[in-house]
Amino acid sequence: MTARRRFNRVLLKLSGESLMGTGQYGIDPATVERIAIEVKLARDAGFQICLVVGGGNIFRGLAAAAKGFDRASADYMGMLATVMNALAVQNALEHMGVETRVQSAIPMSSVCEPYIRRRAVRHMEKGRIVIFAAGTGNPFFTTDTAAALRAAEMGCDALLKGTQVDGVYTADPKKDPNAVRYETLSFNKVLADNLQVLDASAVALCRDNSIPIVVFSIHEHGNLARVLEGTGTATIISNDA
Numbered sequence: 001m002t003a004r005r006r007f008n009r010v011l012l013k014l015s016g017e018s019l020m021g022t023g024q025y026g027i028d029p030a031t032v033e034r035i036a037i038e039v040k041l042a043r044d045a046g047f048q049i050c051l052v053v054g055g056g057n058i059f060r061g062l063a064a065a066a067k068g069f070d071r072a073s074a075d076y077m078g079m080l081a082t083v084m085n086a087l088a089v090q091n092a093l094e095h096m097g098v099e100t101r102v103q104s105a106i107p108m109s110s111v112c113e114p115y116i117r118r119r120a121v122r123h124m125e126k127g128r129i130v131i132f133a134a135g136t137g138n139p140f141f142t143t144d145t146a147a148a149l150r151a152a153e154m155g156c157d158a159l160l161k162g163t164q165v166d167g168v169y170t171a172d173p174k175k176d177p178n179a180v181r182y183e184t185l186s187f188n189k190v191l192a193d194n195l196q197v198l199d200a201s202a203v204a205l206c207r208d209n210s211i212p213i214v215v216f217s218i219h220e221h222g223n224l225a226r227v228l229e230g231t232g233t234a235t236i237i238s239n240d241a
Contacts, residue, residue, distance in 0.1 A: 006230045007158045007214075009048040009124060011151040012039065013144065013198070014162050016057035016085055018218060026057060027088050035162075035218060036092035042225040043098060043129060050120065050130040050154055052147040053089060055081030061139070075139035079106060082143060086133035087111065099128040105137030105146070117153050124154070144202035152209045159211055160227065161198065162218025167235035168197055181233075184241040187213075197237065206237075213237040 018035065021028030043049055061078035065071040083104055090100045101123050102112035112133065113119070120130045135146040151159040168190075171179040187207035190197055197203065197215055206213050216227045216234035226232030 007047070007160075007228050009154065009156050010050075010158050010160050010214075010228060011147055011154060011156045012049060012051045012160045012162060012224070013147040014051065014053045014218065016054040016081065018162065018164075019053070019085055019088065020057045027085065029088075029092075032088050032092045033095075036089060036096060036098075038162075038218060038222070038224045039089075039093060039129060040096050040098050041222055042228055043127065045225045045228070047225070047228050048124040048127075050124060050132060050150065050156070051086075051089065052132050052143055052150060053082055053085040054143040055079070055085060057081075058084060072139040075135075075141075076106075079134040079137070082135060083108065083112070083133040086131040089131055093129055099126075100131065101128055102131045102133055105132070105134040121154060142199050142202070144198040145205065148198070148202040148205040148211070151211050152205065156211060158214050159198075159206055160214045160216065160224070162224070163215055164217065164219065166217040166220065166223075166233045168195060168215050168237070182235045185235060185237045186241040187237055187239060189241075190237055203237075207239060210239055 019027050019032050021031035055078045058081035059077050061075035064074040086102045090102050093100045103115040103120055104112045105115045107114045123130045132150045135141055135143050165173055167181045169179040169181050173179040187203055190203055214234050214236050217223055223232045227234045
């Protein structure tokens with residue numbers, strides 16, 4: 001594959017479901033450890049990394065609201081689920097000797113730092129992994145939007161989305177053997193075709209701030225570091241496509 005642009009400081013967005021492993025709910029320690037290894041390999045290669053992890057493996061606010069929960073309360077519950085996931089990832093990384101900080105948009109000083117932009121930047125400059133928890137701290141916003149917002153605030157070169165497949169396809173490759181992977185896509189095509197890479201507000205925020213979205217498989221060993229170096233398999237969504 002032809003080498004692409006190398007990224008130096010990135011935000012990695014993971015779904016809460018990516019921590020479940022083969023389970024239907026909760027956190028699978030072996031899966032968290034495997035993802036932590038990928039992050040460590042990238043950090044050891046010299047990249048500055050921050051993360052946002054969703055909470056859908058524990059509680060999904062929108063689904064709860066559909067069943068009668070007050071939407072704002074349900075979303076706050078979902079934010080608390082992301083803190084649990086962030087602490088799980090932090091635990092796995094620190095067992096590997098990687099310095100990590102969790103910063104929450106909802107202050108809870110007993111378990112993590114409050115979100116402070118300049119402090120987060122300094123942590124990354126010192127080689128620490130920063131995990132942003134509790135979304136934006138506001139209901140009605142997804143962790144996709146929180147990821148795009150933090151990527152912009154941190155001055156990231158790209159927002160990476162770790163998924164089950166190695167990019168964005170014309171159809172579900174698990175169901176359609178003729179599905180073709182896009183090498184590149186424009187933000188406008190993603191929005192116009194409702195490709196659901198991230199939610200629409202997150203895609204628009206990345207577009208308006210010229211932050212490429214890179215979709216890749218988090219399950220292929222060493223792939224995160226290769227994508228950051230510009231050689232791994234991925235789909236890149238940008239204003240230049």
